[in-house]
Structure formats: C-alpha cells, structure tokens
C-alpha cells in the first residue's frame with residue numbers, strides 16, 4: 001500500500017491512503033489520524049489500512065478525492081529519529097577525495113551512520129530554505145526505510161522483519177560547512193539542515209521483485225532544472241543492505257516505531273550513471289578535467305528526485321523543490 005500525509009489537522013498532518021497510480025486518495029479517518037499513530041500500533045493498523053487501499057484501488061472506497069501533491073506534507077512531517085547511513089562507498093570515496101580526507105578500511109565492514117535532523121521534514125513540494133549560497137547548497141538523493149519498534153541488538157535477519165515502509169529523501173547538504181564541522185569530531189549539525197521526503201511511503205510488497213535482499217533494485221532518477229543529472233542503480237554498489245543498517249542503528253538502543261533509516265547517497269562506480277549530488281559530480285570533473293566545472297546549487301534552481309518502476313510509473317511520486325533564500329530574522 002501507499003501512505004501519505006495531508007498538510008492539515010496539526011503538525012503531524014492527516015494520514016491518507018493513496019492509490020497505486022498516485023492519482024487518488026482517501027483519509028484514513030477511523031484507523032489512525034497520523035502515520036506515526038499507525039506505526040505505533042502497526043500490527044493492528046496495517047491490515048485495516050491495506051483493506052482501505054484495496055477498496056480505493058478497486059474504486060469502491062468512500063470519500064475519495066484527487067491527489068494534489070502540493071497539499072502533501074512529508075509522510076512523517078516529524079519523526080522521533082532519522083539516522084542516515086552511507087552505504088554506497090563510491091559516494092564516500094568521492095566526497096572524501098573532494099575534501100582531501102582518507103577513507104578508513106573499516107568503512108568497508110562497519111557502516112558509517114550519523115544522527116540526522118528529524119524534528120521537521122519538508123513536504124515533497126516545499127522550497128529548500130538556505131540563508132546563503134556560500135554554504136555550497138547540495139542535494140543527496142537517497143532511499144529510506146521506516147521501521148516499527150526494533151529491539152536493541154537485533155541481528156540483520158531480525159531487523160529485516162522490522163522494515164515496514166520505504167520512501168525517498170533529499171538529504172539537503174551544505175558542502176562548504178562540512179569540512180570545518182567534521183574536523184571538530186562531533187559530526188554533522190549545521191551542514192545538514194532539514195531534508196525532504198517523497199510524497200508517499202510504500203510497503204515492501206508494492207515493489208514486487210525490485211525489493212530483494214533488503215535492497216531496492218531500481219535506478220534513482222535526479223533532474224536539476226529539468227536536465228538529467230543522474231540515475232545510479234540503487235541495487236548496485238550498496239555495501240550494506242537495509243537490514244544491516246537497521247541492525248547497526250539498533251546495536252546499543254531500541255529504535256522506536258517510525259524511525260527513518262537512510263541508505264546514504266545512491267552512487268555507482270560507473271560514472272556514466274551520473275550522480276545523486278553535486279559534490280560527486282564536481283569530484284569526477286576534477287579527476288577528468290583538473291577542476292570542478294559545475295557550481296553548487298543557486299537560489300531559484302530546482303531539484304527533482306523520483307524512482308520509476310519497470311513500466312515507467314512513479315512509485316513514490318516526485319520530490320520537486322526550488323532552492324530559496326531564507327531571509328534573516330529582523
């Protein structure tokens with residue numbers, strides 16, 4: 001099934017069930033007011049939501065309306081946790097090379113992960129607000145999974161059973177703030193502002209054969225200002241699958257229902273697939289042409305991130321955002 005949230009009813013939005021073709025929706029009133037509420041009681045809520053999804057697709061649900069993506073909040077407008085991995089080593093190698101840092105051997109056996117911002121997510125059409133272009137405005141196109149309650153110290157095999165929903169994220173990154181911030185040794189803060197989530201999250205069964213071995217085997221498409229930017233294969237070069245990433249996050253603490261676990265920026269060894277962030281594109285240009293040619297994003301630029309199924313249909317809907325200057329408070 002496919003689930004989203006309307007920008008109505010409070011800070012956590014209003015849960016809706018969305019048709020497979022993303023054209024229609026129905027409020028999940030009577031089952032759960034918000035997606036977080038549904039995840040808190042997933043074993044009861046999921047079958048009831050799924051029954052509503054089936055009747056919506058069959059055309060016999062009540063209260064159906066046409067879906068307007070502009071009215072959507074992020075499916076989880078705020079979440080208790082967002083932990084973001086970095087499972088695609090070609091990305092790690094390139095961004096580190098760009099700032100003259102080494103890739104330790106342990107990164108190939110022990111997932112890299114940080115505690116990201118979850119207090120507020122942009123909706124799929126919300127503008128990205130940044131105070132200055134000098135920050136080096138970048139996107140990171142990624143896949144996320146959403147868990148139910150995960151006990152502490154689960155194995156990857158056990159963790160796999162706790163992956164309930166899958167979606168996309170634009171992990172907005174401010175590249176010029178990263179070197180100084182990471183040099184302090186405490187991790188990202190100012191360099192990782194709010195991220196945007198896809199219009200809908202979907203259950204793994206919605207992905208058919210594309211969801212295998214806890215990886216999503218499809219390309220993730222990014223366009224910048226309407227131009228193709230990249231379509232790396234998400235099932236290729238993923239060093240750690242989602243069950244390993246969830247188990248890693250849960251090693252010393254339980255994860256609460258609604259925890260969002262990110263894959264890291266989708267990247268392939270094969271540079272002909274393009275990039276999912278400007279930092280990588282600039283590194284490839286430096287290697288091939290001696291210097292980066294493509295600037296980071298500017299105010300007014302648009303980013304579009306989407307994944308299509310084998311028939312060319314959008315699975316999660318598109319994240320489509322304009323970069324906008326945030327005025328300073330008076």
Ligand SMILES: O=C(O)/C=C/C(=O)CC(=O)CC(=O)O
Nearest residue numbers: 085086091095140178264265
């Ligand atoms: O090491 C750096 O300079 C920056 C790293 C990231 O921004 C990585 C990150 O957010 C995780 C990922 O997308 O793979």
